[in-house]
Amino acid sequence: SYKQAYALVTFNPELAKQNLNAVFEHQITPNDAVRPWDAGFIPDLVAYNFSAKRGGDGTNWNERNTKPSLAAWAVWQVFENTGDTQWLAHIYPKLVAYRGWWLRNRDHNKNGVPEYGATVDKAHNTRDGKLLFNVKTSAGWRTRSGLKNYRTYLNDEATLEIKVPAQTAASWESGRDDAAVFGFINNQQLNRYIKNGGIRGDWHVGFAENRNDTGTLVGYSLLQESVDQASYMAADNRYLSKIAKQLKLPHQASYFLRQAAQLRDYINRCMFDKNTGFYYDIEIADTPLANGCAGRTLVKRGKGPEGWSPLFNQVASMEQASDVVKTMLDNNEFNTYVPLGSAALTNPAFGADIYWRGRVWLDQAYFGLVGMSHYGYCKQAQQLSEKLLNHANGLLSNAPIRENYNPLNGEQQGAPNFSWSAAHLLLIAQKQGKWCQ
Known part of the structure; x- marks a missing residue:
């Protein structure tokens, strides 16, 4: 829904706001009858019919997990396109509560980097x-x-x-x-x-x-x-700072900006592997490393799109971004027939038709392209986006927009008429010829 709202606001601002309102309508509150300890939590999936625990017969209602910290990213995009300060003030405390849930219920070692x-x-x-x-x-x-x-x-x-x-x-x-x-x-x-x-x-x-x-x-x-969630959280703090400043809350704006800087430094110090020139998740060891990192990078599980999330969220240094982009452009890594898949060709678990271990998802590809453009790789982003659009079967014709695409031959895969694929296809189309504008 965050991704849909981010694209929707470019042509239907009210529907974008309604999308986000619907998500936060089911945010868990401290007096929740089912899981009060999860105050601030946003369920992964809500439906028209409640779950059995909530008095309904729904089978797809899911409170087993949430989704990454992209809410403030979407909220700020909607505000910038609508200027609706009243709506921003309404949603701001909900965003703060969601961030608080991550740090309270998902940060096991209490170092400010939730898992x-x-x-x-x-x-x-x-x-x-x-x-x-x-x-x-x-x-x-x-x-x-x-x-x-x-x-x-x-x-x-x-x-x-x-x-x-x-x-x-x-x-x-x-x-x-x-x-x-x-x-x-x-x-x-x-x-x-x-x-x-x-x-x-x-x-x-x-x-x-x-x-x-x-x-x-x-x-x-x-x-x-996880380097992607850490990067989303760094950006989340940055957007919360912008929102607080807009709402004339200077102390909160300053606090969130400091938190963003601390996460940025941690990501670049702990989650980047110099030998391979890429970002990875890190293990949480029994004892933190001498440099303050929770553990070593999980290079052994291969490269995935999480490695360019520090570029998308603008936390990577210029030197680190340069190394990551080289990997993204490498024909033996991510620069496949349809580029920027969900696993590199060198990943031990790569499979062109395996869910999230090779298939190309348009949201992750978009994140990668935007990440490249943030660091000045405009020509390269344009070339990869054209390659994606031309090689993903049916994208330039009247075929349904699919959930994902085969990185080696462009074959359509997954569900048809897929919402976040449509959202990011629109965003990619809007960027053609102007990735760095």
Whole structure:
């Protein structure tokens, strides 16, 4: 909805505002009957019919996770196109509450860099709060619980496969379901990775319980800090500062600007790998590194579009951006027949037809193109955008706008008539010939 609103405001401002109003209408409040500990949280998906917990019979209502911190980005775009200060003042405290939820319920190590994760939910944990997971051995699949048990099974040679509902929710929370960086890889690829010298444990993800001041479980975090969410949060702080300034709240504007600067410095210091010239998620180690970083970069899980999120959110340095753009333009990395896919060709989990591990999504491609333009790579952004438009099957004809496209041959993939593909196709079209204007 954030992405739809960002594009909608260019031709239907009122509908853009209604899109965002609808999202915040279901923001969790402190007196919520179902999950008061999640005050500020925005559910991933709401529908016409409520979930069973909320008195309805809806099956697709989803409060297992939220989505990345793009709300203030969309709100500021709508305000800049409408000048509606009254609406901005109405939505500002909701944005602040959402940011507060991230730092309270998803920042396990309390360093101001929230992680992706999962809420307290019957799909994720037992009634007494133990993490649920499914284990496959020679005897078949079994359901087990508890973080200690999970770690035991990870190190048991008899374990053939593990599936964790909270891991799935965390990937949904990123908006990049099944991405390699969250530990997803198919068995054939994993066996090839091991044969080439890698270890199975490279793809295991850790989990942490998040508890409030009274010790109550409020959710789970992956034991890794994601560079895209950190970058969105840095930009979120920057937009909140702009909004606060517009609303004549100078102290709040100054506070958010300082928070943005701190996150920017952390991202560039901790999440950029000099050897490969790219940004990555980082693991949360038992003990922080001497330089203050939570852990080392997860280079082993390959490159994905999260690596250009610091460019899109304008937190990368010029030197770091230059290295990232080189990778984006590399024919052996992201510059495929349809460029800027959801995994690089070198990613061990790459598959041209695998969900979020190769397919080209127009939102991530747009983020990459805008990121290039932010750092002056206007000609290159134009060339890649033309390549995308010409090679993604049906985009220049009357075919339905699809969810994603095959990076190697341009084949249409996923759902037809897909909203955020349409939104970003419009935004890409509007940028043609003027990426840096």
